[in-house]
Amino acid sequence: MTHFFSALGIDPLLELLQQSGDAMAIYTGPELIIQFANDAMLTFWGKDQSVIGRKLKEPLPEMKGQQFTELLKRVWESEEAYIGKEMPATTEIEGQRITSYYDFIFKPVMNKEGKLYCILHTAKEVTEIIRAREILFEKEKKEQEAKEKLEASNKTLLSSNEELSALNKAYTITNEKLGDSNRIFQDQNLQFRKENDELLFGNKKFQDDIIHLGDTNKNLSSKNQELKDLNDTITRLNNKLTESDISFSNLINQAPVAIMLLKGDRLIITMINEAMLKLIEKDSSVIGKSLFEVLPELDGQPAARLLIETFKTGKPNSDHSNPVLLNRSGQLEHGYFTFNYTPFVENGEITGVIDMAVEVTPQVLAIREREEIIIEKSVLEETLLKSEQRLQGILETMAEGVGVTDANGQLVYANPMAQHILGLSESKIKERTYDDPQWQNLRLDGTPLPSEEHPMSVMMSTGKPVYDHEIGVQAPGREIMYISINAAPLFDAEGNLTGGIGTFMDVTARRMITRGKEDFISIASHELKTPVTALKASLQLLQRSYDRLPPESRARLLNQSITSLDKLSGLINSLLDTSRIEQGQLKLEKRPFTISELFEDCCSSFSEITDQEIIFRGDTDQRVIADNQQIGQVMINFITNAVKYAPESKQILITARKIDDQEIKISVKDQGPGIPKAQLEHLFKRYYRTNYHGQKFTGLGLGLFISGDIIKEHGGKVGVESEEGQGSEFWFTLPI
Template sequence: MAITPSSPNEQERLAALQSYQILDTEAEKDYDDLTTLASAICQVPIALISFVDDERQWFKSHHGLAASETPVEQSFCAHAIASTHDIMIVEDAHKDDRFKDNPLVTGEPNITFYAGIPLVNEDGYSLGTLCVIDPKPKILSTQQLNALRIVAKQVMDKLELRRKLQTLEGANHSLKSSQQQITQLNTHLKFNDARTRSLIQQAPVAIIVFRGEDLFIEAVNPPMLTLLGKQGDILNKPLLEAIPELNGQEPYKLLYSVLKTGNPVYGYDTAVKLKRNGVEETGYYNFSYSPLIEDGEITGVIDMAVDVTEQVRVRKKIERTEESLRMAVDAADSGTYSMNTRTFEFYASPRLKELFGFNRDEDMSYEACMACIREDYRLTVQTLTEASLYQGERFELEYPVIGYHDGEERWLRGLGTVQPDSHGTDVFFTGIITDITERKEDDQRKSDFIGMVSHELKTPLTSMSGYVQMLLRIAGKDGHSAMIPILEKASKQVSKMTTMINGFLNVSRLESGKIHVDRQRFDIKDLIKEAEEESISTIATHRVIFKPVETSYVDADRDKIGQVISNFLSNAVKYSAPDTTIHVACITLDGYVQVSVTDSGMGINSRDIEKLFDRYYRVEGSEMVSISGFGIGLYLCAEIIKRHNGNIWVESEKDKGSTFYFNLPLA
């Protein structure tokens, strides 16, 4: 369902939204920074600040999305603001009856995961949402959800401050207009001048007129009585008799300064304690004190004031929220940065300076930052940064740095985007950087341990394989036919174990940089032919059909690409029932050669597809119990293809089979 005018309180909600005068305004850096932060916190490519009116959802900030609005009928956010919960989460839109046919799900931006927090104003109206979106299924942690709520709160606080400031600007404009009447008042003001009193009474801002050393209240208008929380009986009384709580406060002292010097005084966001309805409270005011001059003598003071208490409380609230955000970033061991893409002026937070080995209080330029990146990663970081600066692409990378002062190596994860400022005159490259050194070290320790254990297991396993082969030959010669099938099964199990151990060794070598790609120019048609011939002799349980292949030359490591094809085939056999058909195809498409292997097996759940090529990831389920493996084959395939500047992916439907693909650039 979409929000419609017939929904309860919808007209009031729309009126509340219009009162903020936010729709169709220019982009503002403050809001764009918050969507960048939300994207980084939730590790998603898209974050939006969305406002929903009767026809559309309009994006004040659209991080990672080109569109600035969509029809309300397609809006996820319309559902979120109608919800009674403080956050609406859709883990997989393809499985949600509300959204599975939504054009934003079936087409760009391919929404799968959605989390939206309603932006609720002080009167309880939901104006829109802060939402995060991912084209893949996702589950947010409690910490991510809490941090997202903090960001949403800051969005609403900034929105409230924006409205208060607009109101204040209007009041200040009235104040300036009234100040223009001061000259006229100074010329004509007399105690029983009815015309002057009328001017004061009709003024749109709060005005009070004091006369003499005792500051008798000679005139006061209704806005000032409301501001002071007083009745009209204060007229013709000395100031301290009418408002005794002002005694000793700075604004009271300044009145005498104007009386003595004749110089006007202006105050902004000034704290004043006033007693209203018997209760003393502190408010904040902008005011101007102008001398009342008659016949060349200073006879009193004209005070004009504007109550800005709401604005100052909202601003302080935002400052507290921003401090909470800073604390959240610090708790995540993260630093932030911002760079003007025109002037290349670079700002780094104190924590970010520490991550690069600088002192918290010393300057760190963009050039110094790049110089700390380890040399073998520096060009990659520069390339991705330039792609962000000049093509608007999202920066996301893990890379090592060498500390400027301490020389320590740290691994960092950087996220960044380019956004215009609120005036549209400058563009900034902003982002967040997190220390992932501990995770990287843990990964390396695991890899080293696995490599060591695998290496130690390989020698006895090689001996065991030799013994089994020897026993097979002896059994054949001595006529022990009953032993041959048992020994053949043992040989097959040893072979499986050898393959797994070699896989672990390859992972260890891959991550330590000891696996090299030996490129050569060859025709992939010949490699596919070899795979076909091998399948004939090794695959007896399935029908394997190889489609015709055209001559296609690539520059690649022949053995490693063959390993990928072999892995695809063995997985197709492993995960599909006997006597089913496996199809192998190789075509050229858009400057790439594309290889695919299709089976009619159990298929893969959508939640597993995005993790399928991760190291050690295995699909869980009762049907998987009898299938051996440690989840390293596809990880190795992905790393091999990545090192060839290719792509690897899978298309699958549960219980209907899967198609695994990879492509390589044509030579």
């Protein structure tokens, strides 16, 4: 059942389906028989052409538990299409299970009667789009994580700055206190010297000063300890501040995305990691330079305007897949970036902007390319669909029958004309082979046609086309039908014969005409030879024995010669009339006459050649305007046939009946054996001679053909009504 749909015989459609980048398959029946799968679909499945003709579940057991089989069965039962988007499917390819993603359509296809006969499965792999989206999502996720870490570090740095600011204030206060203590110390030292000088003047005074000096020294030691503690605190804070700066710098350098810190109105590059340097194709010498000095092409671009807006307003900005024009390798080229701008805050003031960026140019270009491919494939798919519809329309309206067989000779497709010619429905045709014994195939001579001589067998065995080969086909209970067959082989991509396509037409009429011509030539030769031979014999006898023959014998021979000449003249006139009819040169000489006059002119001589009673009745006085001689010829032909073919009929009844004011019907009815129904439609055809129960009659078989054309030339109709055993009635009408 290979190439079920493509085997419609339309090579362009087959090639389009096979070469389509989209995967396509066709299934039939509730058991989902694979009738067709192009190379793209077989690649998805990891299979070859051996899957054709098998149930879907047999070559693809891994589909069990997946939803595709159930969806296909639902489409078959409901006759409604199903469209799937980015659905995963797991297939086994070379022993490995691989999961891919697909957009697909299960489309039910109806025949002319509206009945479902197959499901068309088209699929596009979108795994790359899914993967690209996942990569982009992961990059955005990492970017978000880096952004969150950076914000946390920024908050930590801001907290450290605020703590350092508070410690600086405490340090200032402590320094002020220390200055006061130093001044007190200096005053105490001066006082100490003064008291030492006075010590010389009095011991008591000296002791008091010693005690006071001890208290002062204790106070000084306390102040010195306080100063030491403050200096230690300042040292710790300075170390912490240094560590925070180092941590922030390490965070930027080790970030998985491109980051740089821009400070001041001129957006000076203060920190930048390797990822950002690689992205802008610069080195570390850019540190300390303005962004627009390093990348002047950025000035005025939307990305640059958002950066400046973040610095001025303190509002973060971000964008996805934003196009940016950069100078790379000496040339300006577009790249696509996802970026995030975060304000950098120091001591509660915005002093710069942290710029994080991820280049997504390959992903954007891949998505755009995929979208273009999808659009292109959609256009191709639409073109294919329109072509399919046109080709289907051609097949359904062809005047020839079209049948497709598989490699085993099984019929898998038949167009409406094939069904009409064979008298079978498509489902019945598909149950048979081209040489099915239910049909008796015959040679033109009527002998049985061996299977190997059938044109389809000849084509299948030789792999070559067969043209205009005629055979006879006889179905049970039906007349022999003759068909002319053209047969052509169908090959797969590897050149293997997969079936054949046959176009055929009913040539029964042509065969009958050909046979009629052959019979006519034989009959005409015989019919012309008979009177010529009789005439020649009579004249020779007269020539040789005229003087010896008695007068009555000479008269008899002359009468025989005249009879032979009359018969020969009648045959020649029939041939001439036929030639005139074929060339459209039959001339009419119309004049008015009554039906009774017609009867008298053409029927007076019949009493001499038959004992049968000829009865005239009806509207015999009706006047018509016609060619009296030619209408008389029709009447004589009808009466002659009644006399010839119904000799046992005692009466021949001729009736004229006025149908209405514009038409009269004249009929000739006998009581003979009647005519088989199958022969009635052929009686007025040229060269046709009916077989009356094996009896043979003289004549060329042209009489009724000529009569029918004479009546048609007069604008009338001609026909016959007959039943076997009930006699026959030949009739014609004439306008009044």
